[in-house]
Amino acid sequence: MSKKTGDLRELEERWRAYWLDSGVYRYDPTRGRDETFVVDTPPPTVSGSLHIGHVLSYTHTDLVVRYKRMRGFNTYYPMGWDDNGLPTERRVQNVFSVRCDPRLPYDPDLALEFGRKGDVISVSRPNFIELCGRVVEEDEQKFLDLFQRLGLSCDWNEMYATIDERSRYVSQLSFLNLLDKGEVVHRFAPTMWDIDFQSAVAQAEVEDREKDSDFHKIRFGVEDGGDFVIATTRPELLPGCIAVVAHPDDERYKHLFGKNAITPLFHAPVPIVADEKAEPEKGTGILMVCTFGDMTDIEWWRQLDVPPREVIGRDGRILAAEWGAAPWTTVQADAAQTHYDKLVGLPVERARRTVVEMLEGSGAIAGEPEKIRRPVKFFEKGDRPLEFVLSRQWFIPVMNRKRELIEQGRKIEWHPAMFQKRYEDWVEGLNQDWCVSRQRYFGVPIPVWYAIDAEGQIDYGRVLLPRKEDLPIDPSSDAPPGYTSDQRGQPDGFAGDPDVFDTWATSALTPRIPSGWPGDPERHDKVYPTDLRPQAHDIIRTWAFVTITRSYLEDGSVPWRHAAISGFVLDPDRKKMSKSKGNVVLPTAVLDEFGSDGVRYWAASARLGLDATADPNVFREGKRLVTKIRNASRLVLGFEGESGATTHPVDVALLARLRVVIARATDAWEAWNHALALETIEAWFWSDFTDNYLELSKTRAYAGDPSALGTLRAAHNIILRLFAPFVPFVTEEVWNSIRTSPSSIHLERWPSVEELADVSDDGTFEAVVKVLTSVRRTKSEASVSIRWPVDHLEVSGPQAALDLVARGIDDLSAAGNIAAYELKPALELADLETDVQLGEAPEKPAE
RNA sequence: GGGCGGUUAGCUCAGUGGUAGAGCACUGCGCUUACAACGCAGGGGUCGGGGGUUCGAAACCCUCACCGCCCACCA
Numbered sequence: 001m002s003k004k005t006g007d008l009r010e011l012e013e014r015w016r017a018y019w020l021d022s023g024v025y026r027y028d029p030t031r032g033r034d035e036t037f038v039v040d041t042p043p044p045t046v047s048g049s050l051h052i053g054h055v056l057s058y059t060h061t062d063l064v065v066r067y068k069r070m071r072g073f074n075t076y077y078p079m080g081w082d083d084n085g086l087p088t089e090r091r092v093q094n095v096f097s098v099r100c101d102p103r104l105p106y107d108p109d110l111a112l113e114f115g116r117k118g119d120v121i122s123v124s125r126p127n128f129i130e131l132c133g134r135v136v137e138e139d140e141q142k143f144l145d146l147f148q149r150l151g152l153s154c155d156w157n158e159m160y161a162t163i164d165e166r167s168r169y170v171s172q173l174s175f176l177n178l179l180d181k182g183e184v185v186h187r188f189a190p191t192m193w194d195i196d197f198q199s200a201v202a203q204a205e206v207e208d209r210e211k212d213s214d215f216h217k218i219r220f221g222v223e224d225g226g227d228f229v230i231a232t233t234r235p236e237l238l239p240g241c242i243a244v245v246a247h248p249d250d251e252r253y254k255h256l257f258g259k260n261a262i263t264p265l266f267h268a269p270v271p272i273v274a275d276e277k278a279e280p281e282k283g284t285g286i287l288m289v290c291t292f293g294d295m296t297d298i299e300w301w302r303q304l305d306v307p308p309r310e311v312i313g314r315d316g317r318i319l320a321a322e323w324g325a326a327p328w329t330t331v332q333a334d335a336a337q338t339h340y341d342k343l344v345g346l347p348v349e350r351a352r353r354t355v356v357e358m359l360e361g362s363g364a365i366a367g368e369p370e371k372i373r374r375p376v377k378f379f380e381k382g383d384r385p386l387e388f389v390l391s392r393q394w395f396i397p398v399m400n401r402k403r404e405l406i407e408q409g410r411k412i413e414w415h416p417a418m419f420q421k422r423y424e425d426w427v428e429g430l431n432q433d434w435c436v437s438r439q440r441y442f443g444v445p446i447p448v449w450y451a452i453d454a455e456g457q458i459d460y461g462r463v464l465l466p467r468k469e470d471l472p473i474d475p476s477s478d479a480p481p482g483y484t485s486d487q488r489g490q491p492d493g494f495a496g497d498p499d500v501f502d503t504w505a506t507s508a509l510t511p512r513i514p515s516g517w518p519g520d521p522e523r524h525d526k527v528y529p530t531d532l533r534p535q536a537h538d539i540i541r542t543w544a545f546v547t548i549t550r551s552y553l554e555d556g557s558v559p560w561r562h563a564a565i566s567g568f569v570l571d572p573d574r575k576k577m578s579k580s581k582g583n584v585v586l587p588t589a590v591l592d593e594f595g596s597d598g599v600r601y602w603a604a605s606a607r608l609g610l611d612a613t614a615d616p617n618v619f620r621e622g623k624r625l626v627t628k629i630r631n632a633s634r635l636v637l638g639f640e641g642e643s644g645a646t647t648h649p650v651d652v653a654l655l656a657r658l659r660v661v662i663a664r665a666t667d668a669w670e671a672w673n674h675a676l677a678l679e680t681i682e683a684w685f686w687s688d689f690t691d692n693y694l695e696l697s698k699t700r701a702y703a704g705d706p707s708a709l710g711t712l713r714a715a716h717n718i719i720l721r722l723f724a725p726f727v728p729f730v731t732e733e734v735w736n737s738i739r740t741s742p743s744s745i746h747l748e749r750w751p752s753v754e755e756l757a758d759v760s761d762d763g764t765f766e767a768v769v770k771v772l773t774s775v776r777r778t779k780s781e782a783s784v785s786i787r788w789p790v791d792h793l794e795v796s797g798p799q800a801a802l803d804l805v806a807r808g809i810d811d812l813s814a815a816g817n818i819a820a821y822e823l824k825p826a827l828e829l830a831d832l833e834t835d836v837q838l839g840e841a842p843e844k845p846a847e
Numbered sequence: 848g849g850g851c852g853g854u855u856a857g858c859u860c861a862g863u864g865g866u867a868g869a870g871c872a873c874u875g876c877g878c879u880u881a882c883a884a885c886g887c888a889g890g891g892g893u894c895g896g897g898g899g900u901u902c903g904a905a906a907c908c909c910u911c912a913c914c915g916c917c918c919a920c921c922a
Contacts, residue, residue: 208921215922232922245922277920287922296920374921418851422917425850429918537916568916605860605870610852611915615859617871624870627884635881679861683869694881702880773888780876780888787879817879 037073043080046139057566059603066725070750078158083136085503100128168472195316208375221262231283237290240311248274264364292388443500508546567611597727598622644706649807651711653765699814768808789839797832
């Protein structure tokens with residue numbers, strides 16, 4: 001590490017510590033709602049890895065917060081950690097080589113080491129949760145360190161975790177509120193189920209993956225003679241067939257409606273029904289309805305109102321069944337049973353092959369299977385296809401709320417606006433209610449019990465609820481009101497709901513977790529609804545959707561005024577980063593190499609909503625800007641002498657142009673375009689200020705000219721404040737370099753045009769720079785140094801332009817080392833032309 | 848199959864009706880009392896293709912191609 005980078009690191013650590021100690025970013029609860037800017041910060045999944053994507057989106061948020069703070073807002077910028085949920089469980093399983101067995105008793109002496117290898121051991125649920133707690137503690141520290149190093153101006157006193165007591169309280173309370181209103185229901189219904197995680201999953205967690213499949217043609221019989229052929233990719237579901245469907249207008253099958261088909265192998269009579277959802281072009285145009293292959297099967301099953309024949313169990317294996325006894329009706333019970341017994345206990349894939357073999361043996365296969373690619377539903381974190389199984393789950397109905405939820409979305413300003421459309425598309429496309437229960441361990445427990453009847457059977461119709469003042473509770477260890485612990489599992493006793501909430505059911509409430517809701521209404525009303533929800537676009541269907549939904553169902557509110565959506569980070573080849581490709585850019589690596597400000601500059605250069613490229617050149621550019629700010633500051637702050645009023649025409653022009661920059665940058669911020677604000681400021685700083693103005697005014701400044709000194713210092717002060725939200729470390733360093741006791745620039749006001757006299761640049765600056773540039777060009781073409789003397793400069797052109805040049809001719813002469821000049825009117829010229837007579841080689845100054 | 852973005856210099860990206868831009872890269876020059884980890888100057892683009900609107904289109908409309916993302920009941 002070079003010395004300069006080392007200095008940068010020291011500087012960053014020093015200001016990070018100062019900001020923490022001095023509380024510059026602290027929320028002031030005494031100030032009113034209208035002067036407070038509130039952020040509903042995304043709690044990162046701490047068991048995930050630190051990713052450059054975090055740097056992008058969290059910096060975007062911090063930029064806005066810093067701008068708002070400088071606009072005088074009291075900022076409420078909390079930080080949460082999403083530790084609750086499956087990612088943590090998976091990490092614990094790997095880190096400690098354990099799995100959870102809820103039947104085991106708690107072992108208070110269990111001591112396991114991080115990174116433990118060897119046989120997987122089973123631990124009790126409370127032990128498992130303890131291990132989760134150990135892992136998230138370590139993970140959260142890593143995120144905290146990254147975020148503070150990045151300079152996020154959160155109020156670090158306002159931290160929460162989605163598994164902590166406060167979050168469990170809010171999550172359970174909100175659930176009970178919805179239960180009171182009938183907005184959450186308990187259903188025994190087909191649910192999407194991951195056979196590996198052994199849990200229900202929600203529509204929002206499901207993704208389609210293209211898979212190769214065989215499209216098998218299977219011949220069905222008809223009750224009173226005849227046959228037809230269906231096509232399916234799921235022959236193993238044949239025993240679960242409850243009906244056959246074709247389109248009502250399909251001439252090929254019209255004569256069959258109303259009759260029964262007879263399934264091959266199992267000889268089950270099933271009705272042949274007409275329904276418009278059957279598409280004549282797909283397959284053979286007639287299909288089997290099974291319990292359950294897909295969503296449409298579920299719809300048909302409900303329409304037919306028949307008992308299900310469940311074929312696939314929760315472990316993804318074929319369930320046992322007794323053919324001949326309802327609901328397993330058949331006309332040949334022995335044959336059906338013989339065939340079926342060969343399947344029982346087999347996993348889906350093997351059962352599929354076995355069914356096909358049996359069908360071939362019985363002659364019910366009608367031709368070679370067709371190879372097709374088709375989308376298959378997977379849990380986004382899962383490895384095997386989802387199945388639909390019947391289970392008891394808690395749902396928040398949303399299918400009946402689509403219109404209202406879209407309406408709520410319209411009350412939010414989305415940045416960029418196109419993401420509102422994506423939200424609406426998602427809501428319109430909902431096809432299931434939101435399943436909020438999960439058969440997992442590390443999560444917020446569902447706060448209900450069920451009564452057990454006199455025979456010892458759980459009566460799911462009698463839900464026992466806790467008192468809200470007792471929340472949070474754990475029904476697996478607490479007893480419901482009116483019962484004692486020894487009645488657990490006993491006749492006339494109770495049973496706790498063993499499940500936990502989906503992570504999203506709790507993170508849907510992030511705006512009210514740190515807000516004090518509902519016990520501290522004064523605080524809550526000051527920070528809810530929030531001003532800003534920042535998030536990435538991939539979780540619009542989850543986090544944005546569930547938050548809008550829960551806010552609406554809870555109290556009809558809209559959770560935020562603005563939603564700012566960040567893009568993804570792509571590698572320099574514009575490929576999505578992934579560990580397997582080895583193209584992951586680590587946040588710590590870029591921070592080490594380019595410094596916090598340099599990395600923030602990169603993030604700030606990326607526009608909201610657009611994917612960004614982790615381009616080293618952009619990081620480097622940021623680091624260069626930091627160096628430039630320090631060097632320019634050293635020059636400006638090194639001049640000695642009293643500041644005076646800005647009177648020199650070049651100084652006046654400079655400030656007039658700065659005025660425009662302030663206005664434009666402020667407009668850009670107000671339009672949620674941080675990248676444009678940065679670009680505007682930086683372009684002006686680099687071009688007008690350092691390249692030209694510093695060179696032009698330098699000689700007067702060294703001579704102590706009050707106008708030059710006053711202008712330089714005023715402009716420099718404003719420049720630092722303009723840059724402060726983007727590069728908070730270097731601006732703080734420079735700001736304090738002329739102060740005896742620290743005073744944070746981040747509590748200063750964002751520059752306003754009112755700070756500068758209401759003047760506009762009449763063209764002086766442009767004209768003077770034009771001449772300066774041509775002098776530089778002449779020297780460059782002559783291959784001489786920029787300080788090479790000019791004997792005579794002749795500028796010709798229209799009188800008006802010459803007048804402008806004349807106003808800065810003294811600075812021009814000094815900057816160009818020009819001995820003599822002539823301004824020569826030339827009416828025929830539209831623009832300025834210059835003739836530069838270079839002098840003799842300058843004498844080497846004596847050493 | 849539906850929807851939403853994108854396509855501008857070698858690269859990364861700005862630019863929504865009026866003379867094509869920035870940074871990096873490239874070429875040349877230069878140690879200049881803020882900065883050689885730098886400065887100054889320069890070369891480089893038929894704005895994805897085609898059609899249309901307009902006095903004028905990178906921009907507006909239509910269409911096609913390609914890239915990316917989101918969604919879809921997957922028989």
